[in-house]
Amino acid sequence: MAEIVLQQLxxxxxxxxxxxxxxxxxxxxxxxxxxxxxxxxxxxxxxMVAGFETPTEGRVLLGDRxxxxxxxxxxxxxxxxxxxxxxxxxxxxxxxxxxxxxRRLGRADVRRRVAEILDRVGLRGLGQRYPRQLSGGQQQxxxxxxxxxxxPAVLLLDEPLANLDAKLREEMRFYIRSLxxxxxxxxxxxxxxxxxxxxxxxxxAILMHGALEQYDPPEEVYHRPKSAAVAGFxxxxxxxxxxxxxxxxxxxxxxTAAGPIGARGGTALREGDEVLLSLRPEHLEIxxxxxxxxxxxxxxxxxxxxxxxxxxxxxxxxxxxxxxxxVQGHVGTKERVGxxxxxxxxxxxxxxxxxDGA
Amino acid sequence: MIxxxxxxxxxxxxxxxxxxxxxxxxxxxxxALNAGTYLRFPPQGLSFRWFVAFANSRTFTDSLRFSLxxxxxxxxxxxxxGTMAALWVVRFAGRFRTTxxxxxxxxxxxxxxxTGIALLIFFYGLGWQKTGLGGLVAGxxxxxxxxxxxxxxxxxxxxDRTLEEAARNLGAGPFQTFWRVTLPLIKxxxxxxxxxxxxxxxxxxxxxxxxxxxxxxxLPIELFDYLRFSFDPTAAVAGTISIAMALVVxxxxxxxxxxxxxxxxxx
Amino acid sequence: xxxxxxxxxxxxxxxxxxxxxxxxxxxxxLPYLNLFMISLLTPSHQAPYLHVFTLENYLGLARDxxxxxxxxxxxxxxxxxxxxxxxxSYPLAYHLARASHRLRGVLMIMVIxxxxxxxxxxxxxxxxxxxxxxxxxxxxxxxxxxxxxxxYNTTGILIGLVHVFIPFMVLAIAGTIQSIDPALEFxxxxxxxxxxRTFWRVVFPLSMPGVVAGTTLVFVLAISSYVIPSLLGxxxxxxxPLLVVRTVTELFNWPGGSAFAIIFFVVSLVVIWSYLRAxxxxxxxxx
Numbered sequence: 001m002a003e004i005v006l007q008q009l010x011x012x013x014x015x016x017x018x019x020x021x022x023x024x025x026x027x028x029x030x031x032x033x034x035x036x037x038x039x040x041x042x043x044x045x046x047x048m049v050a051g052f053e054t055p056t057e058g059r060v061l062l063g064d065r066x067x068x069x070x071x072x073x074x075x076x077x078x079x080x081x082x083x084x085x086x087x088x089x090x091x092x093x094x095x096x097x098x099x100x101x102x103r104r105l106g107r108a109d110v111r112r113r114v115a116e117i118l119d120r121v122g123l124r125g126l127g128q129r130y131p132r133q134l135s136g137g138q139q140q141x142x143x144x145x146x147x148x149x150x151x152p153a154v155l156l157l158d159e160p161l162a163n164l165d166a167k168l169r170e171e172m173r174f175y176i177r178s179l180x181x182x183x184x185x186x187x188x189x190x191x192x193x194x195x196x197x198x199x200x201x202x203x204x205a206i207l208m209h210g211a212l213e214q215y216d217p218p219e220e221v222y223h224r225p226k227s228a229a230v231a232g233f234x235x236x237x238x239x240x241x242x243x244x245x246x247x248x249x250x251x252x253x254x255x256t257a258a259g260p261i262g263a264r265g266g267t268a269l270r271e272g273d274e275v276l277l278s279l280r281p282e283h284l285e286i287x288x289x290x291x292x293x294x295x296x297x298x299x300x301x302x303x304x305x306x307x308x309x310x311x312x313x314x315x316x317x318x319x320x321x322x323x324x325x326x327v328q329g330h331v332g333t334k335e336r337v338g339x340x341x342x343x344x345x346x347x348x349x350x351x352x353x354x355x356d357g358a
Numbered sequence: 359m360i361x362x363x364x365x366x367x368x369x370x371x372x373x374x375x376x377x378x379x380x381x382x383x384x385x386x387x388x389x390a391l392n393a394g395t396y397l398r399f400p401p402q403g404l405s406f407r408w409f410v411a412f413a414n415s416r417t418f419t420d421s422l423r424f425s426l427x428x429x430x431x432x433x434x435x436x437x438x439x440g441t442m443a444a445l446w447v448v449r450f451a452g453r454f455r456t457t458x459x460x461x462x463x464x465x466x467x468x469x470x471x472x473t474g475i476a477l478l479i480f481f482y483g484l485g486w487q488k489t490g491l492g493g494l495v496a497g498x499x500x501x502x503x504x505x506x507x508x509x510x511x512x513x514x515x516x517x518d519r520t521l522e523e524a525a526r527n528l529g530a531g532p533f534q535t536f537w538r539v540t541l542p543l544i545k546x547x548x549x550x551x552x553x554x555x556x557x558x559x560x561x562x563x564x565x566x567x568x569x570x571x572x573x574x575x576x577l578p579i580e581l582f583d584y585l586r587f588s589f590d591p592t593a594a595v596a597g598t599i600s601i602a603m604a605l606v607v608x609x610x611x612x613x614x615x616x617x618x619x620x621x622x623x624x625x
Numbered sequence: 626x627x628x629x630x631x632x633x634x635x636x637x638x639x640x641x642x643x644x645x646x647x648x649x650x651x652x653x654x655l656p657y658l659n660l661f662m663i664s665l666l667t668p669s670h671q672a673p674y675l676h677v678f679t680l681e682n683y684l685g686l687a688r689d690x691x692x693x694x695x696x697x698x699x700x701x702x703x704x705x706x707x708x709x710x711x712x713x714s715y716p717l718a719y720h721l722a723r724a725s726h727r728l729r730g731v732l733m734i735m736v737i738x739x740x741x742x743x744x745x746x747x748x749x750x751x752x753x754x755x756x757x758x759x760x761x762x763x764x765x766x767x768x769x770x771x772x773x774x775x776x777y778n779t780t781g782i783l784i785g786l787v788h789v790f791i792p793f794m795v796l797a798i799a800g801t802i803q804s805i806d807p808a809l810e811f812x813x814x815x816x817x818x819x820x821x822r823t824f825w826r827v828v829f830p831l832s833m834p835g836v837v838a839g840t841t842l843v844f845v846l847a848i849s850s851y852v853i854p855s856l857l858g859x860x861x862x863x864x865x866p867l868l869v870v871r872t873v874t875e876l877f878n879w880p881g882g883s884a885f886a887i888i889f890f891v892v893s894l895v896v897i898w899s900y901l902r903a904x905x906x907x908x909x910x911x912x
Contacts, residue, residue: 150529443646
């Protein structure tokens, strides 16, 4: 069990900058999700940690070893590939035993440990099968077993659940998490699925266009995104342009097209700053004009669309000035299209992020 | 897209064309088993007399043995050289990849007769006059290596590199990875290439025509000389051997690699 | 795997291409260069050649009408073979490409086996079939007709050439057809085009890369053939390969034979190059 430290990791492919000066530290035993849209550089980063890509600049440290110049076979990371990369010409047992054979363990030892871990991951009795004879979930677990059996210092997962159907994906998510906790391995988990990242990770590192946007526990990332890009990427949100009128600590008053709004924001914001206000649909309440509410922001508007989503109802409310807010209400909400409504929300749930140049 | 009535026309046309394609081959096999000297319809009866005649002919059996020997040597060498070249071109060639691909296949694009002449004159110029088996091996290598190269490249391109990455990740060095993961998975391609090379060398005529000499005459050349003047079906026996060999090779390749890897011309 | 290449015996891996490169250079490039050089030397009766520079080999050949007659005939044979071979092979290629997976395996075996049997054996088969007393004429006679002269002439050569190269043409075209989305043909039919028009307007144009590759390949092979013109033509029809071999092995005129071979080589390259240019332009016009 070791820490992973990435120092100023940079990777350039020809003219393209895939990863820009990424500095990240994973503490021993924690599971960090490397999250971002396709092409953001997360897989490239993982491959640099594993040793399949050489960084253009920067260092990779596993434990207190600088492994930047070490070949993959000497890094002692366990890796689970997106397509599992199970050796088709070897049985499940032979696949799982491969890493131990490379470490020259005695045959009896190998056999014993393989049997143990197959048991552990629920593949008992399937040892003689070939990968093509296994289901997707079984192949996944074989890949996990193969990576874990070598007692790696660090576990690397490259979108391991991408090829599974939705239901299996949810099951396997929890399964991987519990395995990881049990083995207490420092884990770097690459995914583009934010729900997955939020559920599994101790901390989430959000990568966009090769740069680290935010590195925080899931709740922080969700409720207090550091930039508009992160706010837009994680979960659903409404983004309202505004300007900081006053600030006191993290409390702000913003000037927006819809009027002044009380909100919260990062302590770096100053008077006059251009911001985007992130309003998550689940924090917005929709009610009729007569309902009072104290200490809350209120916006007047008209319902434009109403969609039944099963456990929720999704509204689009036009609050004037070209602003249409997406609001979610519980099933009993009786407002209909065309009704005048008041959208209200607590200042504490409105979060302002700096408006980027883009 | 063919509809039902049209399908029948197509099937008929195709059947006729396949008959045309396979007719000479079938005819040779029939001639070898024919009791009479000339193949007549209706056939005169089955007999193995021509097989016996073939086995009794010193010239034919000697050249058969020579051809097999030659093909074996060429196959062994071409497989090694071609596979190594394929590995390099697919993985390490970088910007030279297209040039090298063209170069490796070039010997197949020039007329065999010309190559044979060029080699004959070249060897003479080097002072090597009785080139015998060595000269033939050299000439055959030129046309057999490209086949091994083509088939092995096709297999290598399809190969999933993440398997090698997984092996490296688990602790295998580059050579171990090649030996335990890559080679077992591409050996089907290598074997197909080898088998193709064998048959190519065995059947090769044009280059052999110019490089063969006394005591080193491959079977096709022997047959050619024979056929210019005689006509009895002893030659057909050689044909049936070739046919049997061809079928074996095709079946092996289909099993190991799938014959579709032989599409050339895009697609 | 970039990091697996850098610094790990980088020079060593380039040894992989060394044997193939050596084979090519020593047995292919050098001999052909040598051939060119020899074509510039003087023939002699005592030795294969004299080390005396001369352009006479080329000039003499260029002046001789026979040279151009033979080259022209060979190119003509190649062209006719290619066209007929294309016509015969296309249906086979289409049928193969659109066949079900299992059937395709069988068909591939039927297409490729003749290739592996060898030119000589297949030509022998044709000899049995096409002779005056051969199977075809036995059938013709049985119908009360006189025997057809199918061998020892151009007809026999054409039959043999077309036949031998069918597998090459089929393989070249089938791959391309297989990559044409069948939905395109359905779309064409649903828009009112019959089978023929769908073929001409949709399938054939889209299969052009394969057609170009196949025709080029077959043309090159046809003009280079020795066995078929000699056995099925009985040496009555003189093509370049026959003449070159005769010049070198029977007349022992190495410089002359080399010069002739090189003239032919260059002429064919020009023909093929022009063909490919024209095809390239045509396909760009189609878009």
